[in-house]
Amino acid sequence: MTETYLAPLWISLKTVLVATVITFFLGIAAARWMAHYTGKCKSLIDGLFILPLVLPPTVVGLGLLLLFGKNGPIGQFLELFNTTIVFSWPATVIAAVSISFPLMYMTARGAFEQVDTHIEDAARTLGASEWRVFWSVTMPLSWPGVASATILSLARCLGEFGATLMLAGNIPGKTATIPVAIYFSIQAGDMNVALILVGIVLVIAFGSLAAIAYWKGKAYKARAAMANREVVE
Amino acid sequence: MLEVRLKRKLQGFTLDVAFKVDQEILAILGPSGSGKTMTLQCISGLVRPDEGYVSLNGTVLLDTSKKINLPARQRRVGFVFQNYALFPHLTVSQNVGYGIRHLPPDEIKEKITNLLGKMNIPHLSDRFPRQLSAGQQQRVAVARALAPEPEVLLLDEPFSALDSLVKERLQLELQALHEFYKGIILFVTHDLTEGYKFSSKIAVFESGNIVQHDDKERVITCPSNHTVARLVGFKNLMEGSVTKVQNNVATIEVPELGGAILAKVSNASRLMPSQRVTVGIRPEYVQLRKEAGENTLYCTMDRIAEGVSATNCYFHVNTVGVTRHYLMVILSRPDSGVIKEGQKSHLYLPPEHVVVITN
Structure with missing residues (x-):
């Protein structure tokens, strides 16, 4: 009986964790690249990156299905290795990454562009490689923005429904994440199961909000303590 | 290097x-x-x-x-x-x-x-x-x-x-x-x-x-x-033409000042008679004199702008028929008491500080 609730919870947690990590690195890589890119196709690439945010998730899901399906280019390529993505657990991750990527990319790029380029240039003249400039200067200075981008992406991954359903379907114990399980419980008239799943989502949501608030408060206190140390000429 | x-x-x-x-x-x-x-x-x-x-x-x-x-x-x-x-x-x-x-x-x-x-x-x-x-x-x-x-x-x-x-x-x-x-x-x-x-x-x-x-x-x-x-502080810059060059001293006719002024030049050979040039002098090198003499202009002080360590004085040349040209003179603070607005004075332009710029 607990399997009904624990399986979706477990699948959701796994998916959210893996998808957020992937989105984090993909997003900041794309953001870093676009923040410095000055080529002709800038707005075109920018538009492509943000597209999943403006399209209905089901459309994104359909697009992924066409890519990863039996006749899709990626699907056919994976066929060579006897792997199918559609209706498997990795599909939930791919769907969540595709949907949350624009949020990570947009917010992180905004944060990177806020960093004073002179400070990055100073690091360069001091012998730092681009890699070191990014991790020792750009990232720490845009950390608040990148952190909120990560939290937004995580929340979006947790709530992902449309694209997941299209690509991963609803296979209990395999691809059914909490949002998908809630929908199908209601469809089956199983109101109690749906409500308990909703309760679980609420706990996770409030839990993470509380964690963020606690972490922010700590960071704020540390900053305030530092600022209070007097400036002595 | x-x-x-x-x-x-x-x-x-x-x-x-x-x-x-x-x-x-x-x-x-x-x-x-x-x-x-x-x-x-x-x-x-x-x-x-x-x-x-x-x-x-x-x-x-x-x-x-x-x-x-x-x-x-x-x-x-x-x-x-x-x-x-x-x-x-x-x-x-x-x-x-x-x-x-x-x-x-x-x-x-x-x-x-x-x-x-x-x-x-x-x-x-x-x-x-x-x-x-x-x-x-x-x-x-x-x-x-x-x-x-x-x-x-x-x-x-x-x-x-x-x-x-x-x-x-x-x-x-x-x-x-x-x-x-x-x-x-x-x-x-x-x-x-x-x-x-x-x-x-x-x-x-x-x-x-x-x-x-x-x-x-x-x-x-x-x-x-x-x-x-202008950038290095020659506030007094005037157009003129060379009339004579002799022993490293150039005589330059400056219509704006209504006469000729003398300038000591180190490289006299680059100057030709009737050549158009600009003459300049830093305001701190212009001196007030009681009497007329070589390289002096009879001027009236129009305006004075007192500064903290020095005073800027603006003179115009009194020669009749000359369009009003201002000369700026910087006097050190202790010297600035000697002259008031509206008063007349002879201004001496030391030839060794008059610079000739060929354009």
């Missing part, structure tokens, strides 16, 4: 400069938007010029014709930014140590202590940049730039963010910097007094070109053209 040749299209003008700097301090002087900062950025490798060549003590850093373009991190060029650009999330020690982390920890520590001591800020090592005054931030920025022992140090408007008291003290300290930093120093400024005080040579920039590059003394005594003359 630093050798620089740069060409880069900018908004409204093209930067096109070439110069060489020995182990010395060169001031790059010019109005804002003349390409000064861009020049420093091209030398440091932060900006790539359209065409150019930069070599530093025999190493080629940039040669667009040979497709050589070392990235900034490999150039060994120290850069002090106008806003100092300290790393706000790192302490003073960590800022200074940023460029030398390849050294062993003991050596890093020693070097930081040493540099902070030389910059007179050993007590600030654990502070964050936001806890420092502008003057302290500047010292940290200089210490940070010097830590990796660059062969050339570039300073972009180093004193522009400071108030006048701190500015004076820091200028003195930075002059002392050359005693322990043996490399080349280039610094950008739009302030002549700053450039003169701090450097041994001055390069004057005007809309992307170097109009004069000389010993600082030559720049302020023998400006090469009208723009330089």
Whole structure:
């Protein structure tokens, strides 16, 4: 009986964790690249990156299905290795990454562009490689923005429904994440199961909000303590 | 030695400069938007010029014709930014140590202590940049730039963010910097007094070109053209034509002053009779005289503008039929009591201080 609730919870947690990590690195890589890119196709690439945010998730899901399906280019390529993505657990991750990527990319790029380029240039003249400039200067200075981008992406991954359903379907114990399980419980008239799943989502949501608030408060206190140390000429 | 040749299209003008700097301090002087900062950025490798060549003590850093373009991190060029650009999330020690982390920890520590001591800020090592005054931030920025022992140090408007008291003290300290930093120093400024005080040579920039590059003394005594003359403080500039050149003394007819004035010239051969020239004299060299004589003009004082250490007086020439031309005279504060607005006086222009600029 607990399997009904624990399986979706477990699948959701796994998916959210893996998808957020992937989105984090993909997003900041794309953001870093676009923040410095000055080529002709800038707005075109920018538009492509943000597209999943403006399209209905089901459309994104359909697009992924066409890519990863039996006749899709990626699907056919994976066929060579006897792997199918559609209706498997990795599909939930791919769907969540595709949907949350624009949020990570947009917010992180905004944060990177806020960093004073002179400070990055100073690091360069001091012998730092681009890699070191990014991790020792750009990232720490845009950390608040990148952190909120990560939290937004995580929340979006947790709530992902449309694209997941299209690509991963609803296979209990395999691809059914909490949002998908809630929908199908209601469809089956199983109101109690749906409500308990909703309760679980609420706990996770409030839990993470509380964690963020606690972490922010700590960071704020540390900053305030530092600022209070007097400036002595 | 630093050798620089740069060409880069900018908004409204093209930067096109070439110069060489020995182990010395060169001031790059010019109005804002003349390409000064861009020049420093091209030398440091932060900006790539359209065409150019930069070599530093025999190493080629940039040669667009040979497709050589070392990235900034490999150039060994120290850069002090106008806003100092300290790393706000790192302490003073960590800022200074940023460029030398390849050294062993003991050596890093020693070097930081040493540099902070030389910059007179050993007590600030654990502070964050936001806890420092502008003057302290500047010292940290200089210490940070010097830590990796660059062969050339570039300073972009180093004193522009400071108030006048701190500015004076820091200028003195930075002059002392050359005693322990043996490399080349280039610094950008739009302030002549700053450039003169701090450097041994001055390069004057005007809309992307170097109009004069000389010993600082030559720049302020023998400006090469009208723009330089104005920039280096020749407030009195007048058009005229040469009438006679004899024994290194040129006689120049200046209609604006209603007569001829004499000028001592070092290189008389470049002047031809009836040649159009500009004559100029610094306002501090004009003297008040009781009687008429050689090179004197009879003038009336129109306006007086009292300053803190000196007073600016504006005279016009009394000769009939002359369009009103103003001459500016700077009197030291104790002397300024001798004359009041509306009074008349003879102004003596010492021929050795009258400069003749051929256009």
